[in-house]
Amino acid sequence: MKNMRINKVTFTDKTIDQYSVIIDVRTPLEFKEDHIPGSLNYPVLTNKQRHEIGIKYKENSFLAKKIGAQLISNNIAKILGKIKFDKNSNILIYCWRGGLRSLSLYLVLKQIGYDSHLLDGGYKSYRKNVVKYLEETAPKFKFNQIMGITGVGKTLFLKELAKKYQIIDFEGLAQHKGSILGNIPHKIQPSQKYFETLIWEKLKSFNPKKRIWVEAESIKVGKLNIPSLIWKSMPLGRNIKINASLDERIKYILKDYKYFTSDPKLMREALRVLKQIIPKEDFMNIEISLKKKNYYEFVRALIIYHYDKAYKKTRAESSSSIFDQIYLEKINLSHIRKAINLNKNF
Incomplete structure (x- = not known):
């Protein structure tokens, strides 16, 4: 796993059509505020867990990461029991900015054998694309x-x-x-x-x-x-x-x-x-x-x-x-x- 290549992709106008499954691993509250159209919400942390880890991180970042890893591992186990897509599915995974939350699920799915990709920059890169489109292309x-x-x-x-x-x-x-x-x-x-x-x-x-x-x-x-x-x-x-x-x-x-x-x-x-x-x-x-x-x-x-x-x-x-x-x-x-x-x- 140490030498595993991380398949990162940059969001473009064609990205959504290139994947059969898009997974948003952010919390339900983040997903509700906005998400990539057609994406499925499989949160690796609940709303409460993310809030509590954020508070703990300010006190002790090492301990917060350890607790966060435990929670994410447990939640990913539950996610694996829910997913219905087959092995040949082309999967794109994203979190807030393409960090540890999306990487965690990506690594597990990749090891299982799924064709998985990570959205570079996460939701923020998608949102940047939307804003640019509405400001530059839409008025035309x-x-x-x-x-x-x-x-x-x-x-x-x-x-x-x-x-x-x-x-x-x-x-x-x-x-x-x-x-x-x-x-x-x-x-x-x-x-x-x-x-x-x-x-x-x-x-x-x-x-x-x-x-x-x-x-x-x-x-x-x-x-x-x-x-x-x-x-x-x-x-x-x-x-x-x-x-x-x-x-x-x-x-x-x-x-x-x-x-x-x-x-x-x-x-x-x-x-x-x-x-x-x-x-x-x-x-x-x-x-x-x-x-x-x-x-x-x-x-x-x-x-x-x-x-x-x-x-x-x-x-x-x-x-x-x-x-x-x-x-x-x-x-x-x-x-x-x-x-x-x-x-x-x-």
């Missing part, structure tokens, strides 16, 4: 935007376009609807890093010669930010504005956000935030309808006193040029399909 893509005030069915429109065209649904990737009522029950937004990984993965699958349709968004989607250079590029293409009647918008919002009317806790939390950002008189107009449980009038007031006023301040309304407009008599899939088929811009 050409974008078209679907625009419109809240409740006109922009996301529904975008999903229909996805059947024929390249699209990025930032709200879908962010697990948030991008408004004051944007929190989705039982959905947790990803970390900023993983959000960027999802965007990177999406862009990598696209033909750079074809335009990408997106929804005109604020740079913030819930707690997350669309990468700034992508966001700045979004309005430079064709901006198509969707319009619909107030009545249609109200009915669509009631259907799209029906979980708010069925869960008072969600509504109270949304209103708590809203109360802090709009004039007192406007908030009172919204609150009156909610107290009466007249949800149609509640959404109507929410549109008039918050959404439409807020939209006038957005980049989409204040500074983006409108290439064409579409009026939807009904906000549903049949009318959206008809609009797409009749409009020469799609």
Whole structure:
């Protein structure tokens, strides 16, 4: 083993496709924050173990390494009982920076006879590649935007376009609807890093010669930010504005956000935030309808006193040029399909 050659590889745009199995040996918390798409999490240290070893290392590095080796050895034994891939699998292993954690599993798998490789620089080298791509390559893509005030069915429109065209649904990737009522029950937004990984993965699958349709968004989607250079590029293409009647918008919002009317806790939390950002008189107009449980009038007031006023301040309304407009008599899939088929811009 002393003279064993360590097979190290540098992360490139083609790395993921070159391996049948990618193993992330970091802790579950590290993996949850971000990871290489498609990788499997086989932690050689648990969250608690890594934390305790880190504290011990500051007191006595030698003892910490000894205890760490014991824990890693025990955990690798458990990992060997879990892995299902066959001998011919092409395996890439990584940890935070290509150090002892990934090397430990690599050496064991290599001795068994697996075709194993170590990612040089670990997750940090992968993350560096993603950041570079989002800063240098991603802004070169050409974008078209679907625009419109809240409740006109922009996301529904975008999903229909996805059947024929390249699209990025930032709200879908962010697990948030991008408004004051944007929190989705039982959905947790990803970390900023993983959000960027999802965007990177999406862009990598696209033909750079074809335009990408997106929804005109604020740079913030819930707690997350669309990468700034992508966001700045979004309005430079064709901006198509969707319009619909107030009545249609109200009915669509009631259907799209029906979980708010069925869960008072969600509504109270949304209103708590809203109360802090709009004039007192406007908030009172919204609150009156909610107290009466007249949800149609509640959404109507929410549109008039918050959404439409807020939209006038957005980049989409204040500074983006409108290439064409579409009026939807009904906000549903049949009318959206008809609009797409009749409009020469799609």
